[in-house]
Amino acid sequence: MRQKDHSVETIAAWALALLWLLPLAYSLWSAFHPSEYATRFDLTAPLTLDNFVRAWNQAPFARYYLNTLMLVTMVLACQLVIATLAAYAFARFKFFGRDVLFALVLVQLMIMPDVLIVENYRVISGLNLLDTIPAIGLPYFASAFGIFLLRQTFKGVPNELVEAARVEGASSFGVLWRVFVPLGKTTYIAFGLVSVSYHWNNFLWPLIVTNSVESRPLTVGLAVFGAPETGVDWSVITAATVMTMAPLLLAFLLFQKQFVQSFMRAGIR
Amino acid sequence: MVSAVMSAVESKAIRRRNWQTNINAWLLLLPAVVLLAAFTHYPILSTIYHSFHSLSRGGTSEFVGLENYTFMLEDDVFWQVLRNNIIFALATVPTSIGLALLMAVWVDKKMAGRSFLRLAFFTPTVLPMIAVANIWLFFYTPGYGLLDQFLKSLGFSGHNWLGDPSTVMSCLAVMVVWKEAGFFMIFYLAALQTIPPELKEAAQVEGASRWYFFRRVTLPLLMPTTLFISINALINSFKLVDQLVIMTKGGPNNASSLLLYYIYEVAFTFQDTAFAATLTVTLIAILAGVALTKFVYLDRRIHYQ
Amino acid sequence: MSEIVVNAVSRTWGGVGGVNRISFKADAGTLLVLLGPSGCGKSTTLRLIAGLEEVDSGTITIGGRDVTHLSPAQRNISMVFQSYALFPHLNVAENIIFGLKVRGVGRGERDERLKKVADIVGLSHLLERKPSQLSGGQRQRVALGRAIIAEAPVCLMDEPLSNLDAKLRHEMRTEIRSLQQRLGMTMVYVTHDQTEAMTMADRVILMRDGHIEQNGAPHELYNEPASDFTARFIGTPPMNLISWHDGSVLGVRPEHISLVESNGIPATVQAVEYLGADSIILCDVKGETVSVRQTGYCSLPAGAQVGLGWQNRHIHLFDRDSGKRRVGSTLAQ
Amino acid sequence: MSEIVVNAVSRTWGGVGGVNRISFKADAGTLLVLLGPSGCGKSTTLRLIAGLEEVDSGTITIGGRDVTHLSPAQRNISMVFQSYALFPHLNVAENIIFGLKVRGVGRGERDERLKKVADIVGLSHLLERKPSQLSGGQRQRVALGRAIIAEAPVCLMDEPLSNLDAKLRHEMRTEIRSLQQRLGMTMVYVTHDQTEAMTMADRVILMRDGHIEQNGAPHELYNEPASDFTARFIGTPPMNLISWHDGSVLGVRPEHISLVESNGIPATVQAVEYLGADSIILCDVKGETVSVRQTGYCSLPAGAQVGLGWQNRHIHLFDRDSGKRRVGSTLAQ
Amino acid sequence: VDLTMYYPVAVGGPVTKVIDDMVQQFHKENPDIKVESVYAGNYTDTMTKAMTAMKGGQPPQLSVLFSTDLFTLMDEKAIVPIDEIPGADKEWLNSFYPAFMENGRVEGKTWSIPFQRSTIVLYYNKDAFKEAGLDPEKPPTTWAEMAEMSKKLVKKDASGNVSRWGVEIPSTGYGYWMLQALAIENGQKLMNEAGNQVSFNAPKTVEALQYWVDLAAKEGVMPKGAVEWGTLRTDFLEGKTAMMWHTTGNLTAVKEAAKFNFGVAMLPAKERRGSPTGGGNFYVFKSASPEQQQAAVKFIKWMTAPERAADWSIKTGYVAVTPAAYETEVMKNYVKDFPQALVARDQLEHAVAELSVHENGRIYKIMNDAIQSALTGAQTPQEALDGAQKQSERFLSRYK
Numbered sequence A: 001m002r003q004k005d006h007s008v009e010t011i012a013a014w015a016l017a018l019l020w021l022l023p024l025a026y027s028l029w030s031a032f033h034p035s036e037y038a039t040r041f042d043l044t045a046p047l048t049l050d051n052f053v054r055a056w057n058q059a060p061f062a063r064y065y066l067n068t069l070m071l072v073t074m075v076l077a078c079q080l081v082i083a084t085l086a087a088y089a090f091a092r093f094k095f096f097g098r099d100v101l102f103a104l105v106l107v108q109l110m111i112m113p114d115v116l117i118v119e120n121y122r123v124i125s126g127l128n129l130l131d132t133i134p135a136i137g138l139p140y141f142a143s144a145f146g147i148f149l150l151r152q153t154f155k156g157v158p159n160e161l162v163e164a165a166r167v168e169g170a171s172s173f174g175v176l177w178r179v180f181v182p183l184g185k186t187t188y189i190a191f192g193l194v195s196v197s198y199h200w201n202n203f204l205w206p207l208i209v210t211n212s213v214e215s216r217p218l219t220v221g222l223a224v225f226g227a228p229e230t231g232v233d234w235s236v237i238t239a240a241t242v243m244t245m246a247p248l249l250l251a252f253l254l255f256q257k258q259f260v261q262s263f264m265r266a267g268i269r
Numbered sequence B: 001m002v003s004a005v006m007s008a009v010e011s012k013a014i015r016r017r018n019w020q021t022n023i024n025a026w027l028l029l030l031p032a033v034v035l036l037a038a039f040t041h042y043p044i045l046s047t048i049y050h051s052f053h054s055l056s057r058g059g060t061s062e063f064v065g066l067e068n069y070t071f072m073l074e075d076d077v078f079w080q081v082l083r084n085n086i087i088f089a090l091a092t093v094p095t096s097i098g099l100a101l102l103m104a105v106w107v108d109k110k111m112a113g114r115s116f117l118r119l120a121f122f123t124p125t126v127l128p129m130i131a132v133a134n135i136w137l138f139f140y141t142p143g144y145g146l147l148d149q150f151l152k153s154l155g156f157s158g159h160n161w162l163g164d165p166s167t168v169m170s171c172l173a174v175m176v177v178w179k180e181a182g183f184f185m186i187f188y189l190a191a192l193q194t195i196p197p198e199l200k201e202a203a204q205v206e207g208a209s210r211w212y213f214f215r216r217v218t219l220p221l222l223m224p225t226t227l228f229i230s231i232n233a234l235i236n237s238f239k240l241v242d243q244l245v246i247m248t249k250g251g252p253n254n255a256s257s258l259l260l261y262y263i264y265e266v267a268f269t270f271q272d273t274a275f276a277a278t279l280t281v282t283l284i285a286i287l288a289g290v291a292l293t294k295f296v297y298l299d300r301r302i303h304y305q
Numbered sequence C, D: 001m002s003e004i005v006v007n008a009v010s011r012t013w014g015g016v017g018g019v020n021r022i023s024f025k026a027d028a029g030t031l032l033v034l035l036g037p038s039g040c041g042k043s044t045t046l047r048l049i050a051g052l053e054e055v056d057s058g059t060i061t062i063g064g065r066d067v068t069h070l071s072p073a074q075r076n077i078s079m080v081f082q083s084y085a086l087f088p089h090l091n092v093a094e095n096i097i098f099g100l101k102v103r104g105v106g107r108g109e110r111d112e113r114l115k116k117v118a119d120i121v122g123l124s125h126l127l128e129r130k131p132s133q134l135s136g137g138q139r140q141r142v143a144l145g146r147a148i149i150a151e152a153p154v155c156l157m158d159e160p161l162s163n164l165d166a167k168l169r170h171e172m173r174t175e176i177r178s179l180q181q182r183l184g185m186t187m188v189y190v191t192h193d194q195t196e197a198m199t200m201a202d203r204v205i206l207m208r209d210g211h212i213e214q215n216g217a218p219h220e221l222y223n224e225p226a227s228d229f230t231a232r233f234i235g236t237p238p239m240n241l242i243s244w245h246d247g248s249v250l251g252v253r254p255e256h257i258s259l260v261e262s263n264g265i266p267a268t269v270q271a272v273e274y275l276g277a278d279s280i281i282l283c284d285v286k287g288e289t290v291s292v293r294q295t296g297y298c299s300l301p302a303g304a305q306v307g308l309g310w311q312n313r314h315i316h317l318f319d320r321d322s323g324k325r326r327v328g329s330t331l332a333q
Numbered sequence E: 001v002d003l004t005m006y007y008p009v010a011v012g013g014p015v016t017k018v019i020d021d022m023v024q025q026f027h028k029e030n031p032d033i034k035v036e037s038v039y040a041g042n043y044t045d046t047m048t049k050a051m052t053a054m055k056g057g058q059p060p061q062l063s064v065l066f067s068t069d070l071f072t073l074m075d076e077k078a079i080v081p082i083d084e085i086p087g088a089d090k091e092w093l094n095s096f097y098p099a100f101m102e103n104g105r106v107e108g109k110t111w112s113i114p115f116q117r118s119t120i121v122l123y124y125n126k127d128a129f130k131e132a133g134l135d136p137e138k139p140p141t142t143w144a145e146m147a148e149m150s151k152k153l154v155k156k157d158a159s160g161n162v163s164r165w166g167v168e169i170p171s172t173g174y175g176y177w178m179l180q181a182l183a184i185e186n187g188q189k190l191m192n193e194a195g196n197q198v199s200f201n202a203p204k205t206v207e208a209l210q211y212w213v214d215l216a217a218k219e220g221v222m223p224k225g226a227v228e229w230g231t232l233r234t235d236f237l238e239g240k241t242a243m244m245w246h247t248t249g250n251l252t253a254v255k256e257a258a259k260f261n262f263g264v265a266m267l268p269a270k271e272r273r274g275s276p277t278g279g280g281n282f283y284v285f286k287s288a289s290p291e292q293q294q295a296a297v298k299f300i301k302w303m304t305a306p307e308r309a310a311d312w313s314i315k316t317g318y319v320a321v322t323p324a325a326y327e328t329e330v331m332k333n334y335v336k337d338f339p340q341a342l343v344a345r346d347q348l349e350h351a352v353a354e355l356s357v358h359e360n361g362r363i364y365k366i367m368n369d370a371i372q373s374a375l376t377g378a379q380t381p382q383e384a385l386d387g388a389q390k391q392s393e394r395f396l397s398r399y400k
């Protein structure tokens, strides 16, 4: 009886999973086959990398990759530093205005820079940063989510560990560096993954603040490339699409265990 | 006398210590505070300010009171977009949450190929919306898109999915659910794993069926997670518009347009930043409303610990 | 009516862990303690009785009914878990009547039974509270309440007191024991604390590595340990075991050793632990440590030379290799 | 060289909790135990000595140096925490040398000292392990290692054994005590377990509600409790306290009461707890429960009528209102 | 001198590459001027980018933008009249087809120079015509004819699903353009000279939209719902429709990819023939320094010189902007083999300036929305256009 229940569920789960992978599988199919096969499924269809070559040659994807890489690295690095310092202050100091300040930080959880495109555009242009990679990242450098997560983590660090480190002679920064940061590892990883994928995938804001190939990230590049007006071949567009997602997808496939686990362990909720 | 002097000295020491703590803390917070002020708080205030001023096409702007708001309330597109967004939220939030829960329950138990299933469900969430939109765009292409091909092979006729105001929203909703459900699954999974297995055993001993246990124990215990996810999904549904840029540009006839996309359009295509500010204030008000409901009302009712 | 018979039951995980062909019987209305070191299979045994694990082989009957392949719900038992397994979202009353609700007992009867049980466990004034608002001892009582409201003739408890502090533990064990006796339940009680076992049990089963090392009344285990394992496991400080001649080990409890003026076995004092009512003198006898229990304060300095003596009737002899008690072991020297 | 003097130190949180003008001294090279029920201020006292809390008033000197306003790092102490406070991301070796690294001790010296300390605490073969891969006792040893490698003359311990099971606890307390004596450290040791206090201490300070109830050698606390509080706190089972005439309370320890044939105080047996070496007989004397300790197994049934007797020299008398010991209390009846 | 130029692409083919090549060529010939050409999406996107960049303080010095965005650009005080820049001589300004200059002249000044200019033409699949028993050399010349022929061209498969439509008129992105064509043919102008008055719900406009709607709803020769501008070309090339209305700018892309014979014709007539002009002009931004402005004019002159215009026309299908371009050898040779390339130019004589008003972006959107709502059946053409008129007036009233 119990056994059967289980197998019915297993089948259902698998069916859903395959359905879930279908769009992805389809895009791979179309990217790796000549365009005649974009809508025809034939196991004997020849494999080709031609679509990739054409996409690569038709738009400066190398540059887009570089831009995106610079973007996510910069954003992540700044976020980590800034959030670590802020979270440390919130978690471990009792200071004037702490609760108010924390509430002000939380505002950003609800009203993210994504929503404030118009005014943020003004600010960025006021800073004379339009059409640069820092312009894309700057509004996200102070991440309320990161601060919040790390604060939670830091608060969870047993006070005894901090006191032990202090008795052993560590300074405030010593405690941060030697105790909190290493203990926050899972949170850092989880947050890092969220941040990287968020900024790798971010679109609307970079679309607004960038104009040129030199600053445009992959997503915007892809959108510009695949605009229907240009009527670029569907297979080539999927190839470009696959190129855009590939690094993240590969990283995810390689590290999926850690990814899922660090997510769960970081207790993001 | 002596003790008075002493306590004065000591309280001075304490005050100095407090000073130091304050300065240290504020220094640590400085970068975050500056950036948050520049890209969250100032913009919010500035948006509100601009919503009360006229647009300055090459001239100067002046205070116009509620004029922009009256204009907004008379704008049919605004109402349509707002309605769209609410429908979109109602369509995507419960569905993705329900699916996420189902997925989480499945991949939480020892099931053949559990980690493959997890992977399959989670993968869409790491993909860029832009890429996803490209792929799904082709699904929905009338005539030779995958969906039409499939329907045709079953003998149904094709349909202009994204070109038809009555289907375009559902199409986008399906895609968004596909992309988001796996993300929420992870939260449910994490929450499920914090439910001690003894609870299940205790219930078993008491004779509870699996379904009873799920309904009466698992589900209530997941309420905080459900709340968290709902809030997030709700916020997302007001924030996520990338797909529109690729797939429909809000059309046909604004049938798929969402509030933020409309703001984008008004601000950047129509170059009407005053009106965009007014719309943004509405959006901010909605998001703040969601947040307040959570903090003030729901949080109190749902936490057990 | 509801004695439990476990007959040649095995349950292992790929051949390791678990329990191996164990058989025992818990008489109706008695309290049976499963005692043993961590990992010896106590919980496994209990969970087999509860039906939370399936046997590999063997049979289990409860009150004469073969329950070997029944679900936990069908076995008509109640159970108290180590961490109580209270439902955090339900209040005390709801937790207690959970099982009645599941089984569709009518509202009127539920309320009536709840009232009675709440009185028994002393929670009548806390029925509205959530578990998170209760102290450890109160939670323990809720778990007890949930177990007894079912009026199941059999109650299983897995280390129910291990999360409590010493004082509460002491109180609760008296309470559980008296409850068990008052309600006439058959209780199987798992613990690794020998004091708990000794003070509560009608019968103690000492387990080791998945099998039963000894099964008897508490004083039997103390006074006639069937093996050196039992001897060492029961009693604080444990029995002194000294290598003896012809492959045997001699055991004598610290309280049975006295310091004698003459003719004693020569020993050197290593340390003295003063416990108030008595002191434990740790002595070195030819490289082996022997503890001696003395009433009151002992001021012997470390290094003092003393002589140790004991009476023959307090001697236990064990086989060095098998560890088994030698017959007629109280003879000899 | 490094005795600790705590002089009229207060530390409260808005006037509540904490400690209130306590003074005491721990002689160099001795082990001082801070004992007392939960919340009495033991940890606060220890943390004040460590500098983890700031005093409201009063002074603290260590080895003659006024450390009242120095940071923990400057006080030249080491400390072992209740849950050991091992850094989970560092392995055993790194945990032990944490402080040396922070203080910039060179690599060569670090390694050398690590080797020595690892030997002392018996961890040489586990240096690569992470704390999570260690048993409770091993973790405890790492914490000890970290405390002694600093070679600080003062070591503070806050309930270092409370997370261990009974057996390990017993082992470890012997170990800590001998280490302390071998290295000649001045140690302040916090516990709420009176057995630990009695067996380890040179001197015990019993605290209550933020003040010092009694300060003395273990046997002083046991044999001459300065108050009924001390009397009740020390000894298992605790001293029987019976209402006596003219506003006094009579105390007599369970082990000093015997069952007498004649002339005894009449009592009814309520229950018997068999502990192996002895049994505790709980008797009812005019509505008050009196426990009697008897060697060996006692087979008295509940309800049996017995007579209780004790010797005058075992009597303690306390003032009913103040709880203070009455002078010459061992006289009377 | 460094110049940044944004430009849009709205048609198929490797247009960005063509532009980049031209720019490079220019640089080779004029080493002192460096033009950075930035592809910025479709017309709307490019306008958005240019405006946003201007507001952000980093405007381009010149751009190719909708010829019709003139009013908006003037309102924003973004551009300078070309004829006021030294180097822009009368002779040159007069060398363009007057129809293309129409959109660029306001208040007696010339504000922009035509570059990628088009009219709408009718592409038709000759093979399909043959298959349907129609004369492949006789494309429809009137609305009625088009509807009739379309019915014959519709092909259904066994299960009754349409596998080829008769005609498709795109309704996303540039729907207003198509409607303007229909309105013109029906004898109706959509806006006034000053760009502050529109006649969207004039009876003849409504009639025009009704015809369009009927093609799908009544005649069943066009798919219902929105027809995607971007993918329509692909549909045509794959034989999914026998005829399409599209910009001539797509001509070369169609030519390159068509695996069948196709013809190009002027749009059919109702009261008259007609098509709006379309496409993009060069604008010079006010914020550019005098040298930059002059350099920009130099560049524009170079880009519109007859040989380049001919080359550009050949590579894309856009109408070459000066008559002189058609006198070049290359062009002469090209049209000899491919006379379809002349249709759009010849249609210029019937052409009318494209819809151009203040708040152009908004008005276009309003119009497109109205058209889509009519085409999807959400509203009748009358309702839809009444709504569009009302909304447009709401915005245009500011400019009266």
Ligand SMILES: Nc1ncnc2c1ncn2[C@@H]1O[C@H](COP(=O)(O)OP(=O)(O)OP(=O)(O)O)[C@@H](O)[C@H]1O
Pocket: C013, C016, C017, C018, C019, C036, C037, C038, C039, C040, C041, C042, C043, C044, C045, C192
């Ligand atoms: N689900 C399981 N899978 C694999 N091995 C198991 C499982 N449950 C128990 N075991 C093994 O069976 C043996 C007995 O486990 P059991 O839980 O019965 O011990 P225990 O006596 O209750 O110990 P403790 O006092 O630590 O609770 C252990 O070696 C354990 O590792």
Ligand SMILES: Nc1ncnc2c1ncn2[C@@H]1O[C@H](COP(=O)(O)OP(=O)(O)OP(=O)(O)O)[C@@H](O)[C@H]1O
Pocket: D013, D016, D017, D018, D019, D036, D037, D038, D039, D040, D041, D042, D043, D044, D045, D192
């Ligand atoms: N940081 C603090 N803030 C407020 N009150 C405190 C703080 N630390 C301790 N207290 C109060 O001071 C009193 C003494 O606390 P302390 O921790 O010293 O007790 P303890 O004797 O160590 O108890 P335990 O055995 O439970 O550890 C308690 O009443 C406690 O509530």
Ligand SMILES: O=P(O)(O)OC[C@H](O)CO
Pocket: E010, E011, E116, E117, E118, E119, E174, E177, E247, E248, E249, E277, E278, E279, E280, E354
């Ligand atoms: O596609 P094009 O370049 O001919 O231009 C399109 C029209 O101008 C649309 O308004």
Ligand SMILES: [Mg+2]
Pocket: C042, C043, C044
């Ligand atoms: Mg167990």
Ligand SMILES: [Mg+2]
Pocket: D042, D043, D044
């Ligand atoms: Mg404490």
